[in-house]
Amino acid sequence: MASLARRVRPRELLSRGGPLGGLVLLCAVMAVLSPSFLTVTNFFNVGTQIAVILILALGQTFVIVSGGIDLSVGSVLALAGVVFGWATAVAGLPLAPALLLGLGAGAAAGLVNGLLITLGNLPPFIATLAMLSAARGLALVISGGVPLSPIPEPVRHLGSGDLFGAVPLPVVLMIAMWLLTAAILRYTYPGRCMYAIGGNEEAARLSGIGVGRQKLLIYTLSGLFAGVAGILQTARLASAQPQAGFTFELDAIAAVVIGGASLTGGVGTASGTLIGALILGVLRNGLNLLNVSAFWQQVVIGAVIALAVMTDTLRRRRK
Amino acid sequence: MASLARRVRPRELLSRGGPLGGLVLLCAVMAVLSPSFLTVTNFFNVGTQIAVILILALGQTFVIVSGGIDLSVGSVLALAGVVFGWATAVAGLPLAPALLLGLGAGAAAGLVNGLLITLGNLPPFIATLAMLSAARGLALVISGGVPLSPIPEPVRHLGSGDLFGAVPLPVVLMIAMWLLTAAILRYTYPGRCMYAIGGNEEAARLSGIGVGRQKLLIYTLSGLFAGVAGILQTARLASAQPQAGFTFELDAIAAVVIGGASLTGGVGTASGTLIGALILGVLRNGLNLLNVSAFWQQVVIGAVIALAVMTDTLRRRRK
Amino acid sequence: MRPLLEMRGITKRFPGVVALDGVDFELLPGEVHVLLGENGAGKSTLIKILSGAYRPDGGEILMDGRPVEIRSAAEARRLGISTIYQEFNLVPQLTVAENIHLGRQPRRFGVVDRGAMERAARELLERLGIRVDPRARVADLGVARRQMVEIAKALGLRARVLIMDEPTAALSEREVRQLFRIVRRLKEEGVGVVFISHHLEEVAEIGERVTVLRDGRLVGRVSADAGRDELVRMMVGRSIEEQFPRRRTEPGEVLLEVRGLGRRGVLRDVSLRVRAGEIVGVAGLVGAGRTELARAIFGLDPADSGEVLVEGRPLEAPGPQEARRRGVGFVTEDRQGQGIVPPLSVAENLALASLERYLRGRVLVDRGRLLRRAREIVQSLRIRTPSLEQEIRYLSGGNQQKAVIGRWMLAGSRVLIMDEPTRGVDVGAKVEIYELMNRLTEEGAGILMISSEMPEVLGMSDRVLVMSGGRITGELPAEEATQERVMGLATAGSEAAVG
Amino acid sequence: GCGRGGGGGEEGQRTIGLSISTLNNPFFVTLRDGAQRAAKEAGVELIVSDAQNDAAQQQDDIQAFITQQVDAILVNPVDSEAVVPAIQAANDAGIPVIALDRGAAGGEIETLIASDNVEGGRMAARELIRLVGSGPVAQLEGIPGTSAARDRGKGFEEVIEGQDAVRLVASQPANFDRAQGLNVTQNILQAHPEIKGIFAQNDEMALGAVRALGERAGTEVKIVGFDAIEDALKAIRDGRMNATIAQQPAKMGSLGVRNAIKVIEGESVPKNIPVEVRLVTKENVSEFLGQQ
Ligand SMILES: Nc1ncnc2c1ncn2[C@@H]1O[C@H](COP(=O)(O)OP(=O)(O)OP(=O)(O)O)[C@@H](O)[C@H]1O
Ligand SMILES: Nc1ncnc2c1ncn2[C@@H]1O[C@H](COP(=O)(O)OP(=O)(O)OP(=O)(O)O)[C@@H](O)[C@H]1O
Ligand SMILES: [Mg+2]
Numbered sequence A, B: 001m002a003s004l005a006r007r008v009r010p011r012e013l014l015s016r017g018g019p020l021g022g023l024v025l026l027c028a029v030m031a032v033l034s035p036s037f038l039t040v041t042n043f044f045n046v047g048t049q050i051a052v053i054l055i056l057a058l059g060q061t062f063v064i065v066s067g068g069i070d071l072s073v074g075s076v077l078a079l080a081g082v083v084f085g086w087a088t089a090v091a092g093l094p095l096a097p098a099l100l101l102g103l104g105a106g107a108a109a110g111l112v113n114g115l116l117i118t119l120g121n122l123p124p125f126i127a128t129l130a131m132l133s134a135a136r137g138l139a140l141v142i143s144g145g146v147p148l149s150p151i152p153e154p155v156r157h158l159g160s161g162d163l164f165g166a167v168p169l170p171v172v173l174m175i176a177m178w179l180l181t182a183a184i185l186r187y188t189y190p191g192r193c194m195y196a197i198g199g200n201e202e203a204a205r206l207s208g209i210g211v212g213r214q215k216l217l218i219y220t221l222s223g224l225f226a227g228v229a230g231i232l233q234t235a236r237l238a239s240a241q242p243q244a245g246f247t248f249e250l251d252a253i254a255a256v257v258i259g260g261a262s263l264t265g266g267v268g269t270a271s272g273t274l275i276g277a278l279i280l281g282v283l284r285n286g287l288n289l290l291n292v293s294a295f296w297q298q299v300v301i302g303a304v305i306a307l308a309v310m311t312d313t314l315r316r317r318r319k
Numbered sequence C: 001m002r003p004l005l006e007m008r009g010i011t012k013r014f015p016g017v018v019a020l021d022g023v024d025f026e027l028l029p030g031e032v033h034v035l036l037g038e039n040g041a042g043k044s045t046l047i048k049i050l051s052g053a054y055r056p057d058g059g060e061i062l063m064d065g066r067p068v069e070i071r072s073a074a075e076a077r078r079l080g081i082s083t084i085y086q087e088f089n090l091v092p093q094l095t096v097a098e099n100i101h102l103g104r105q106p107r108r109f110g111v112v113d114r115g116a117m118e119r120a121a122r123e124l125l126e127r128l129g130i131r132v133d134p135r136a137r138v139a140d141l142g143v144a145r146r147q148m149v150e151i152a153k154a155l156g157l158r159a160r161v162l163i164m165d166e167p168t169a170a171l172s173e174r175e176v177r178q179l180f181r182i183v184r185r186l187k188e189e190g191v192g193v194v195f196i197s198h199h200l201e202e203v204a205e206i207g208e209r210v211t212v213l214r215d216g217r218l219v220g221r222v223s224a225d226a227g228r229d230e231l232v233r234m235m236v237g238r239s240i241e242e243q244f245p246r247r248r249t250e251p252g253e254v255l256l257e258v259r260g261l262g263r264r265g266v267l268r269d270v271s272l273r274v275r276a277g278e279i280v281g282v283a284g285l286v287g288a289g290r291t292e293l294a295r296a297i298f299g300l301d302p303a304d305s306g307e308v309l310v311e312g313r314p315l316e317a318p319g320p321q322e323a324r325r326r327g328v329g330f331v332t333e334d335r336q337g338q339g340i341v342p343p344l345s346v347a348e349n350l351a352l353a354s355l356e357r358y359l360r361g362r363v364l365v366d367r368g369r370l371l372r373r374a375r376e377i378v379q380s381l382r383i384r385t386p387s388l389e390q391e392i393r394y395l396s397g398g399n400q401q402k403a404v405i406g407r408w409m410l411a412g413s414r415v416l417i418m419d420e421p422t423r424g425v426d427v428g429a430k431v432e433i434y435e436l437m438n439r440l441t442e443e444g445a446g447i448l449m450i451s452s453e454m455p456e457v458l459g460m461s462d463r464v465l466v467m468s469g470g471r472i473t474g475e476l477p478a479e480e481a482t483q484e485r486v487m488g489l490a491t492a493g494s495e496a497a498v499g
Numbered sequence D: 001g002c003g004r005g006g007g008g009g010e011e012g013q014r015t016i017g018l019s020i021s022t023l024n025n026p027f028f029v030t031l032r033d034g035a036q037r038a039a040k041e042a043g044v045e046l047i048v049s050d051a052q053n054d055a056a057q058q059q060d061d062i063q064a065f066i067t068q069q070v071d072a073i074l075v076n077p078v079d080s081e082a083v084v085p086a087i088q089a090a091n092d093a094g095i096p097v098i099a100l101d102r103g104a105a106g107g108e109i110e111t112l113i114a115s116d117n118v119e120g121g122r123m124a125a126r127e128l129i130r131l132v133g134s135g136p137v138a139q140l141e142g143i144p145g146t147s148a149a150r151d152r153g154k155g156f157e158e159v160i161e162g163q164d165a166v167r168l169v170a171s172q173p174a175n176f177d178r179a180q181g182l183n184v185t186q187n188i189l190q191a192h193p194e195i196k197g198i199f200a201q202n203d204e205m206a207l208g209a210v211r212a213l214g215e216r217a218g219t220e221v222k223i224v225g226f227d228a229i230e231d232a233l234k235a236i237r238d239g240r241m242n243a244t245i246a247q248q249p250a251k252m253g254s255l256g257v258r259n260a261i262k263v264i265e266g267e268s269v270p271k272n273i274p275v276e277v278r279l280v281t282k283e284n285v286s287e288f289l290g291q292q
């Protein structure tokens, strides 16, 4: 197994795992243009900034690999954050149960997505679009439309503290979630089922895979990851906001797809998603460092996304 | 051919053309809950309100039927509106060339999408995501971030005038675009190619269909429709706004998918998209009529979208 | 006579494989030129170069003695080359008529004339003797009918060169006869036909000359009446003594029992038993309901009546999961749609039904053990693949089929339902699959084999069930099963059911 | 980098970072313009970044200012509480922070330059009551959960509930968007054709309401907006809108830059610098028109 893993990994990173070439090129350009770019603090800045999106995108990776889509992640992030914030700031629960409630709310929203898709027979797009709206509404209802605080110190520390005085905790959490995602996708039964279902659902079903049950698990996982992202966002902002994560679903899906996954399913890796999120993060960070005007930033972001992915496609084709 | 049309239409509307059942149910509930709902003026209100989204969604239908996705429609709407607004209000061009410029900007943005997808080999999601950002940026740059006015009277009339003193012009335009879309999809060679490409792109290619050329056409059409929507939006608001159409892509895609189209391609009709847009429009109109609180509105919208589509799926399964 | 078409020194490489290595080929007008070769020899690749689906890395193509470049399928069409592909190239969401006219729909003032299109399709289908409604959606058709639509689509073009990549693989006897009649008529009209088949008996019947490929190289060109043994030797490099090497074993306990299975409109009161060590063949014409029977047994479609017992115990929650757990495997006839998972590797595809058997702890897949077993299967089935990690979509059709069978071996199934198990499999591999079936039955497995290939049914079955119109119309022990008796039972009452 | 390349040559040039919540709204564009004008006059470099209404994005923007070692940071928070960690980071780096338009719930702020949205809401309510006399009115709400929507709504509802002549019969969200303001107004009118007045929590929605009402706008149905953007002022001048609340964003921006320079140079500034909220009506609209 070890030998196989060794054989697979670099290839995966280089050819299937997403547009590494685009990322490298982007970093090189940024490094030349801005002296502040290639510094350790800036490196961790970018890491901290993409942490929330990456965690959402990792959950989204499960869904996209299995041939689905989850539009609700941004709203579920808000719901989980607000439920946690309500539990700790309003209901005054201790930290552990409050955290469990927040994460549980995320997972529950994901489970409902899964039930709508399997039992309700809804296309994933519709089911999660409905949840996009409903979860946001619930977050507003629960919070009364106002940000909830105070957030307990340990959680605030997760947002602003660091490990060994150097590595910001959001980056630590993000790397942990990334490794977890990679392990789930590569080594576990549900992970392998995701690829099979995304690659050919009918063949997966005929091979005796419990497609319905796996889908429930997949969407629940995505909801749970959104819950983790919600707690982290709350930690970073030191308040639980009903408006948090607005339009994040697009960023999350974009990170996965930029990372080489296909919306038709069966293809995608955790590393690819990491690279996709990094491309988006480095781009925004760099544009800020370069003080590009707000209007032009959007034009540049568009152009660079297209170029970054194209670099990779062209490189792969040439091979 | 006439007999065929007669044979196909009701079946398409009822079984493939989307969740008519859900729409009927929704209207029935609204009619019971609000006395203002079932009136002629309200009927036209809903029509006027969905006009912009429906036109975007019709263009999107071409794309989704052919197995793609166009995330840029909201931004392209803004770009077209702003280019038109700039041409007429800033550059002082006469109406016709200004209109041409606006529509041309929409079509050009669509064409660029198509080129990125065919020549650049980008997945449609990435290409149009890049355009989502770039077109919005350009709209902001061109307008300087402020709404442009005055808009010439004939165009303003398009936004607020009516035909025979009864039918609002946006509704007339919307119906014209709907018929045009239905005709393109059903009766023209490019229309049939959309289904073939979406159903099995390889088969389409091997059958001698110029898949690349058709895709250019498809995305250009979507851009052009977004341009029409942009002009209409400008007409309704009597000013060209760079932030117009923000997140409209989700509504447009939702209308198409609620209408029974599949994101994997090959399935979808103009009537389905109309029904999808109507479900969204009636829902929002009804919630306003009932004065549902802002927070709960989102919960209800989510629940109703899920229910409306489920009604249809269940009905179809029972058959 | 000047060749209609010549290919010289054609070379084509794919990542990790040289699919064609300097291959020459020629086709005369009015000739049926058979392409033979094992699975993965490069036959489909060669014809895909002709039809504009692939560009060659080297070599040249001449038509009527003039060099041509075939850059796209549209260009091939313009040159008068029409192709029936091995893997269907139909749009499932569109109607039969529209698929037949795909890319060349009749237009009036830019508007597609559906009426004309349907009339033309109906005429064509009638002329070809194909009973399919031109307004039916292709998605609703079974494999055999899709094959016929694919044939109609290619014949609708009035081509000068007609390429047929395993057109008979999915057809039963009657449709094959019909197809050959059509081919002979085309020959008389001067059309050149490239014909690919793994059915060697068809070679002499329809072909003039035979070109044999092995591992992407040209082995030789002989007359079609060279004889089976000679052709086999050229293809596989050795001779194959016995075509149907069935080794009987004494039937043991009843593994699979079907009692009075019924499903409205497709199955009526079907009962059968499969014992350990037994191969039960199911014969019938296209549309007889054999596939429906297999699906119902496996629990894919709910049955209205009857029950299925495995080793004496009924299946409690009918469905693939339960069936698999109880040791029932199902090799479907639709390899592309229901068999392989295209973007996954050969290893993953093999492992698909046995992931649960190779768990460490409750969720971790023991990939090491799984891969060792997968490698064994690849070797024992002689699946040609550059590596276990190759995406299965790049394997030749026959090798994909072997992988799907291997999947159930890896899962340790005791009862195998095989729907057209050797469809698209080369002679060598076919015998290997038969040997495999022997081995499985010797190890105590029972096999229900659905096949439209009469020699296979007669040669490999211990008992033959014949279906017609959703019923079992007769059962013949191997000794009494002859082509005539089977056909007699197969046509009994079938008209009424298929209609 | 190129942003600071120009300033790099001139030793000692001040750099101020301005983090704006969104530039998708003319109000903040005006605020930025005011700040830029003041910066130009004072000869300091101003770096502007747009958080696009995203609290997390704003943290990132401020982080980038800190990385670039600006001399002071002006922040227009997307959210008062969400901005706290970023302000703390700036405090740690020794960079003074001034808040514009919206306060911060924590961290060290040199001064808050803002107008009172709650007071603005009250002012709007009093004017609408005066205009309507008696009868039913409706409210167009901003994006649910945003502080502007909260505060303006709070002030408005407080005054309306304190009297009987004018009743609030419908209050619906239109997300600060003109097109939605138009649609929602149409729908509200459907349910309550007798509406006499509308308070929109920003001018964009108010202008949407104007379009929905057509001829009746400003006459039969009184419309009060908020923010005093150019288009709204013109509408008031033309009688299609009746009033709006002016927040003087340009002044806010220029005050921000001037006070930042004071802080950099070690002068002390008051903890709160109120920018007065002003009622704009047809009578005084000419004062505001063209001023931005
Ligand atoms: N697109 C592709 N990418 C990579 N390898 C390919 C591709 N297509 C075919 N091959 C490989 O090229 C070789 C020739 O395949 P081809 O499909 O031509 O075989 P064939 O003779 O038609 O076999 P069969 O009888 O099974 O249909 C095989 O080794 C196959 O795995
Ligand atoms: N997906 C489907 N939808 C509707 N009818 C179908 C479908 N598949 C098969 N049928 C019909 O069911 C009947 C039995 O078909 P089935 O495919 O079981 O036949 P078969 O004996 O397996 O033939 P084949 O040789 O094509 O596999 C036929 O009349 C066929 O037209
Ligand atoms: Mg082949």
Ligand SMILES: [Mg+2]
Residues within 6 Å of the ligand: C142, C290, C291, C292, C333, C419
């Ligand atoms: Mg069959």
